[in-house]
Amino acid sequence: MDTRITKQIQNFNLYQIAKSGQCFRMSPVPGSENPACSVISGSHHAIVSQEGSAVSFFCEEKELPFWERYFDLETDYGRFLAAIPGEDAYLQAAAAFGSGIRILRQDLWEMIITFVISQQKSIPAIKALVEALCTRYGTQIESFVYRFYAFPSPEQLNRASLEELQALKLGYRAKYIKKICEDACEGLLDLNRLPSMGYEEAMEYLMRFYGIGRKVANCVCLFGLHQIDAFPVDTWIRKILLREYAPKSRLTASVPKTRLCDALVEENFSRYVGFAGVIQQYIFYYERQLAGRYSKTSD
DNA sequence: TGCCAGGCTTCAC
């Protein structure tokens, strides 16, 4: 039994969420009246549309609680926006620009594989590879609207040989994914343990696995475990830190840029206890959207 | 052709 529920939600923008680079299976529905997106997470599917603060969820009735949790509807994001100090003009502008972003509560396993894939890839390329994995190894599901492929389980994905993964053009990431699948199937990577861990413990645990470094582990923590103190530093965030937060004297000093970025995150963003990851998403989205205005690199 | 993309592992020092 499918249903349509409309809710009034503040600080929610479907378009911004879809473009925020945290999810890769959320796509605009062509020809829809209001901005509408098809969203797939794990083996769940919904159509979500928005008109002003009215957000409508089209899904099977029993799935509604899943999507309420997925979009983190219980959290007051206005509180985070209000906590940004006026003296940080860049952050003020970024937060105002992306004030409808939410940190999605996504599937842990899907986040691990997706962000291993994300290394040195553009967002459109990541989407294409994730979709290829789902189509090739995921279970086909008849939704209330159409057919789609669920994200493959560890067991399903582990059926792929290294050669098959390489054939999907995963490049050097293929061997990482193969090993992580083996570890997950053998219980070495215990997906049930991670949700009960704190941020530091989860980071340390995730980084033990082949192909998961600090940035990927942070993304998994933020988007798969809802550890919203996680602050992933990728090439875009690094660019912002060095341009907006590093005085010239520190740029010319002989301190390696990676170390400087660590210090800049600590000095400028550690104050946002309990929502640093939200702040990170604001600046990531802002930077990418502004870059997209001047080039076609942004999807 | 060269650079860049939600980086990581390996290796030399």
Add this chain to the structure above:
DNA sequence: GTGAAGCATGGC
């Protein structure tokens, strides 16, 4: 412990 090199692929 640290920094550079090498890694696959596609888009611009």
